[in-house]
Amino acid sequence: MPDQISPDLFNHLVELAALELTAEEAEYLRDQLNKQLKSIEELAAIPIPEGTPPAAHGVPFPPDVRAPLRKDAAALAPEAGDIKTRAPQTSEGYFVVPGIPHEELD
């Protein structure tokens, strides 16, 4: 059976994932990806009774289990300045990044 993920499709995924890979890494990862997809092929063959709902999580969350929503109140975060000290580059309270790709409009 041919590989499900061709080199072209793989490169597209790498682009979507915002990654950059060495040739060696790409070969290993594409091979593993194809092996994983082969190993989950049986998913398609599992008999699923009609009406089986998709489960967002296993445990049901009826109102008595769910925490009540908190009041929607705005509050200042005193730690904001401290949090920003973790950023690689800031200026005047803003995060600094290189140019954002864009097209000039006429």
Next chain:
Amino acid sequence: MQLADLSAHELAELIRKKDVSAVEATEAALERVRAVDGEPGRLDGPRDEVEKVHAFITVSEEQARAQAKAVDARLAKGEVPGPLAGVPYTVKDIFAVKDVLSTAASRILSNFVAPYTATPVERMNAAGAVMLGKVNLDEFTYGSSNESSAYQPASRNPWNPAHVPGGSSGGSAAAVAAGEGALSLGTDTAGSIRQPAAFCGVVGMKPTYGRVSRYGLIAFGSSLDCPGPVARTVRDAAMMLNVIAGPDAHDSTAAATPVPDYTAALEEGVKGMRIGLSPDYDKITFFNHETGEMDSQPLPKEIADAVLRAADKLSDAGARIVEGVPMPHTRYGIPAYFVISRVEAASNLHRFDGVKYGHRTAFKPKDLRDLYRKTRAEGFGPQPKLRILMGMYVSAAQYSEQYYHRALQVRSLIRGDFDAAFDANGTHKLDALLTATTPTPAFPVGDIYGDSVLMQYADQLTVPANHAGVPAISLPAGLSSERLPLGVQLIGPDFSEATLLRAARAFEAATAGEAWRAERPAVLVNI
């Protein structure tokens, strides 16, 4: 018996009576770390060390001493200390702890000092427990052996350091087994507490999804992740769960269900309990690369025997053993997990981009997109990259019906197996299901790493409880012919932790006199 080998329960008792100070208990644990741990894991560190435990990434000695002194000061003033006052513990380095390096064992967070503390850690500290430091794991928890950590040498198995401790909470289980702290805070997404607990011969519990807050846990599979205790005794696990469980205003999925005292009924035994065995947990099914087919094999005899011995012990203690419980969707746990966990991982990992915190490439990027690509290429190891790519593929619009939607339906079917087994009006009416925790004992370092499919199948017997959200506990149940620990697992219905712990304690008590209980991990033999 040294101070570092006492259970949390015994230690807390001695400290409360002032027979031992919190500072002495902390120094004893730090001394044990120096004796058995070797160098902590570091970026680009050696991968071939096979003598020491290497559980730690960060030993926070000074903070630990300060915490211990504060506990002693409170005791001296006659204040009532918390239930874990003076008990040393470790934290899997996937939790944010304020002013401590919080790495997720990844280069991309190698410079990240967290600005806040995760709720379960906050609660441990408030209960008086003393944090010794942060312990190693698979990078972002992605693995079952700790070998994928960017911090090497990664944790080893204290019973034989040439073997893996399991994962992803490998540092937690290894540290507790070696006496480097009496307790550890781990997380379990597919078996990441229970599998290493089984490999290292300690107790590990995955509580019900939502029982323990995920606030401050660096997310992997948000619909599956559960923080939970790793301990040497069942009572210690119960005491720790008492402290960390409960609702949290910072996590809307933390359940509002009241938290009982998990130690209250520990000694009440299993008389009248119905404990099931399922033929669907007697075998492992895995993908054979050579034939391209799914193979099914019975569990190795010594593991199957450990389960049967445990059933006998529980039966002798008064439980009713119910055989032949059908759990027909067990084998689909891994394929469904391959899809659900990857989609959630890919989504969660998009936040690491070199802008707000963490690693940023030193290259001068052309533009923002280039910054993301280079930062992520340098910062993530192979396992996170693989999970992102797989998650992107199976959730793409044209494939998501075939994969993601179907996997979520399979999760309903797996949940249905448990609902039927635990149904009080059903055929089996189980209080708990008894299974092996893992299909093998701890494997040698380097044996499986690199084969992401085979590695994932190490979680086959643990992942169904994550899909279903139900609680489960792994218990030491003997030693293999190679003197490696064997684990058994009890799985129960939603929020039945008290019952599971009680059954676990009954098994522990019933096997207390067995020869294997007196054996010690190899790294402790000359200590």
